[in-house]
Amino acid sequence: MGDFLSFNDLANQFGAKLQEIADNFNAIKDHPSLIKWIDKQFGKIIAFRLKDDENEQNYYLVITKDGARMNEGEYSAFEIMFTATPELMMNLLEGKIHISTELKARNLRVWGNLHEGIIFQRFSQKM
Amino acid sequence: MDVWECIYTRRSERRFKGEEGKQIPGKDIETILDAARHAYGINDVPQWRFLLIRDQDTKNLIANFAQEVAHMIFGSSYEVFSGHIWYIPERSRLAIAEYTQTGELWKYPIESSFVIIPCITKGAWFEVRTPYFDQSAAATGMAIQNMWLTAHNLGWGAGCNAMPLNDIRRREIFSAYTGVPLSWQMAAAYCFGDRTSARHVGPSRSSLEGIAFSEHWGVRYIRKAFLEEVEEISVPKKDIMDTIKGVGHCYKFDDSRKVPDWMIEKMIHAAIWTPNPENLNHWRHIIIKDEKTKQFLAESTKEGFKLYYGRSFEELRDHHPHIHEDKLLEYAEWMLEEGWKYPLEADSVILTIFAKDWTEYPHIAGTLPGGTDYIWSTATGTAIQTLRLAANALGLETQIDLYTVGEFRKTDMLITKLGIPDSWIPLTMLAVGYKGDAPDVVQMERPKFPTKNLVFDEVWGIPHETL
Numbered sequence: 001m002g003d004f005l006s007f008n009d010l011a012n013q014f015g016a017k018l019q020e021i022a023d024n025f026n027a028i029k030d031h032p033s034l035i036k037w038i039d040k041q042f043g044k045i046i047a048f049r050l051k052d053d054e055n056e057q058n059y060y061l062v063i064t065k066d067g068a069r070m071n072e073g074e075y076s077a078f079e080i081m082f083t084a085t086p087e088l089m090m091n092l093l094e095g096k097i098h099i100s101t102e103l104k105a106r107n108l109r110v111w112g113n114l115h116e117g118i119i120f121q122r123f124s125q126k127m
Numbered sequence: 128m129d130v131w132e133c134i135y136t137r138r139s140e141r142r143f144k145g146e147e148g149k150q151i152p153g154k155d156i157e158t159i160l161d162a163a164r165h166a167y168g169i170n171d172v173p174q175w176r177f178l179l180i181r182d183q184d185t186k187n188l189i190a191n192f193a194q195e196v197a198h199m200i201f202g203s204s205y206e207v208f209s210g211h212i213w214y215i216p217e218r219s220r221l222a223i224a225e226y227t228q229t230g231e232l233w234k235y236p237i238e239s240s241f242v243i244i245p246c247i248t249k250g251a252w253f254e255v256r257t258p259y260f261d262q263s264a265a266a267t268g269m270a271i272q273n274m275w276l277t278a279h280n281l282g283w284g285a286g287c288n289a290m291p292l293n294d295i296r297r298r299e300i301f302s303a304y305t306g307v308p309l310s311w312q313m314a315a316a317y318c319f320g321d322r323t324s325a326r327h328v329g330p331s332r333s334s335l336e337g338i339a340f341s342e343h344w345g346v347r348y349i350r351k352a353f354l355e356e357v358e359e360i361s362v363p364k365k366d367i368m369d370t371i372k373g374v375g376h377c378y379k380f381d382d383s384r385k386v387p388d389w390m391i392e393k394m395i396h397a398a399i400w401t402p403n404p405e406n407l408n409h410w411r412h413i414i415i416k417d418e419k420t421k422q423f424l425a426e427s428t429k430e431g432f433k434l435y436y437g438r439s440f441e442e443l444r445d446h447h448p449h450i451h452e453d454k455l456l457e458y459a460e461w462m463l464e465e466g467w468k469y470p471l472e473a474d475s476v477i478l479t480i481f482a483k484d485w486t487e488y489p490h491i492a493g494t495l496p497g498g499t500d501y502i503w504s505t506a507t508g509t510a511i512q513t514l515r516l517a518a519n520a521l522g523l524e525t526q527i528d529l530y531t532v533g534e535f536r537k538t539d540m541l542i543t544k545l546g547i548p549d550s551w552i553p554l555t556m557l558a559v560g561y562k563g564d565a566p567d568v569v570q571m572e573r574p575k576f577p578t579k580n581l582v583f584d585e586v587w588g589i590p591h592e593t594l
Contacts, residue, residue, distance in 0.1 A: 104327065
């Protein structure tokens with residue numbers, strides 16, 4: 001038997017990884033690079049829509065200068081929302097994919113401000 | 128296409144395939160034109176007429192005008208132009224400037240399938256003291272946003288070419304060419320066509336906190352997620368065409384039902400992603416929930432309603448041909464007694480404000496007198512329409528109110544009350560909430576004007592022939 005993982009399994013793995021990233025943001029909450037990214041805004045909301053032909057699961061990360069919080073579900077007003085399969089989304093978090101390449105190949109879709117997603121990916125790779 | 132997908136993935140497309148691509152078929156052109164009719168009109172009368180241009184010589188003329196004007200504007204100074212592309216990395220700006228200053232980028236009307244020239248009334252529709260110039264332009268923008276989203280839904284590209292009719296001389300030439308009376312303001316050239324490639328992402332926009340205020344100018348609206356854990360949200364999906372056709376009037380809100388904050392945020396967030404000149408994000412929204420402020424707004428509406436619905440029976444009848452004479456008094460009495468209360472009964476009122484003074488165009492070598500004025504209010508209209516579409520998709524109703532913003536005295540009072548700076552202009556109030564119960568005669572929708580009365584083929588006055 002192979003290691004078949006269902007959509008839900010993959011989504012849960014993604015959620016766990018995102019929680020790990022949130023914990024790491026909490027550990028660096030006074031870091032100059034984080035403060036520079038947030039600047040004079042209240043924070044950033046990075047949303048993820050995991051999707052295949054039949055399933056959909058949403059997560060979002062709320063990042064402020066006081067820390068980060070991972071939530072299951074969708075948020076209405078985000079800086080950026082990524083939409084992709086769970087596998088690609090995990091690769092995005094781990095820095096294994098180039099966002100622009102996947103956008104052009106239509107494997108990844110983006111609503112919102114792309115530059116926020118690129119900066120977020122850089123943070124998540126370092127964590 | 129789902130309404131959110133349509134709004135967030137709509138782009139300004141400026142590269143079309145021309146003869147090497149597909150022409151937009153007549154059926155799709157009719158669908159795009161029809162979408163415009165479902166937008167707001169002051170007293171349900173559209174403030175616009177559209178010139179539909181498919182003739183190649185006319186498209187060439189528009190393209191040549193556009194190149195001339197773009198060269199004049201963007202060729203004046205690299206330092207000035209560099210500021211206009213603030214969202215592009217500095218290392219890339221020089222190359223973009225070198226290309227842009229030739230004006231070649233604006234010649235895309237040549238390759239487009241068709242061009243729409245919106246002609247906006249200069250306020251000829253009302254017998255009130257204030258001609259509602261900017262509101263007429265905004266209403267045109269609302270119609271344009273419907274068309275733009277419809278084209279996107281059908282797989283076609285569209286872009287606004289703000290250049291060709293920017294100055295009086297070129298407008299006069301075009302008027303002589305096409306017969307557009309100068310009592311109508313020609314505003315830009317909207318080009319539709321088979322795009323060369325889809326733009327996967329657009330330039331970054333302001334954050335929600337950057338363009339939305341809470342109750343008063345300068346008090347930034349803060350998304351609830353930054354303040355507290357929010358309960359689970361489920362953003363409903365709805366087809367864009369059903370949404371476009373679903374937006375209507377609402378003079379009675381259910382004031383016992385509160386609209387969740389996330390829905391108001393969703394409306395504002397969607398409106399950020401509407402077309403706007405040079406990505407200047409030249410609009411702001413004040414979200415008003417305070418009961419005293421809503422009472423103030425409702426009193427303005429009451430005053431306006433007294434003047435409008437208290438007029439002679441004959442005038443009322445002529446303004447409401449869709450209401451039988453037997454029902455007209457019932458309608459007018461209800462509006463005078465109850466109808467004016469909607470700003471107070473709504474959950475929220477969103478005041479949309481725009482800036483006309485974002486550009487230095489009038490000051491570049493004294494060029495382009497009276498040129499770009501209407502562009503700003505028209506573009507803001509696309510944002511207002513997006514607010515309404517978003518509300519409809521969320522199961523909410525909206526009602527546009529102009530009484531508080533359309534008259535100098537009331538606008539002055541509003542500006543003073545809400546601390547709005549002089550360089551910003553209140554454009555519309557939008558009441559938002561859940562639908563309440565109103566008499567059938569009030570809820571009756573006025574029949575839409577037929578497309579052939581609103582669109583002219585190639586030349587002013589030639590009614591559009593269904594394709």
